[in-house]
Amino acid sequence: MKFPSIFRTAAPMRFDIKPRYYDPVKEEIDQRTSRIKSELEAEGLIKSDAERRELGYGSGIRGSFAQHKGIKERDGANVFxxxxxxxxxxxxxxxxxxxxxxxxxxxxxxxxxxxxxxxxxxxxxxxxxxxxxxx
Incomplete structure (x- = not known):
């Protein structure tokens, strides 16, 4: 049984290792896609992320909860x-x-x-x- 104390006692340190996985194939695919994307942006075939955000092509769900107007009233609602x-x-x-x-x-x-x-x-x-x- 532990008695209450105003001083903190030292707790034993826990060994916690977070392994890192290296996948060379995935790394190569990511580098290749980022390189091709930057080349297409330079040629003007696709728009950059900043341009897409300015034009409103962002995520459709972002901010939709903030724009919620409440429960819609039914048109010509019948009480029964x-x-x-x-x-x-x-x-x-x-x-x-x-x-x-x-x-x-x-x-x-x-x-x-x-x-x-x-x-x-x-x-x-x-x-x-x-x-x-x-x-």
């Missing part, structure tokens, strides 16, 4: 089309059926069936009604 709203209605229906069964008994399922039929009827009435064009 969102999955969160549908889940909420299903939750309230289940909650109402449980409490109704506790307080009123099995008759509540008949009342809920009538309510659901009326709501579905109203929904399809407004959905199938032709839309008026205001021009």
């Amino acid at each position: 089309a969102s999955t969160a709203m549908i889940r909420t209605f299903i939750f309230l229906l289940l909650l109402g059926s449980i409490f109704g069964y506790v307080y009123f008994g099995p008759i509540v399922f008949e009342y809920l069936a009538y309510v659901v039929a009326i709501v579905v009827g109203i929904y399809y009435f407004f959905r199938l009604k032709p839309k008026k064009k205001h021009e």
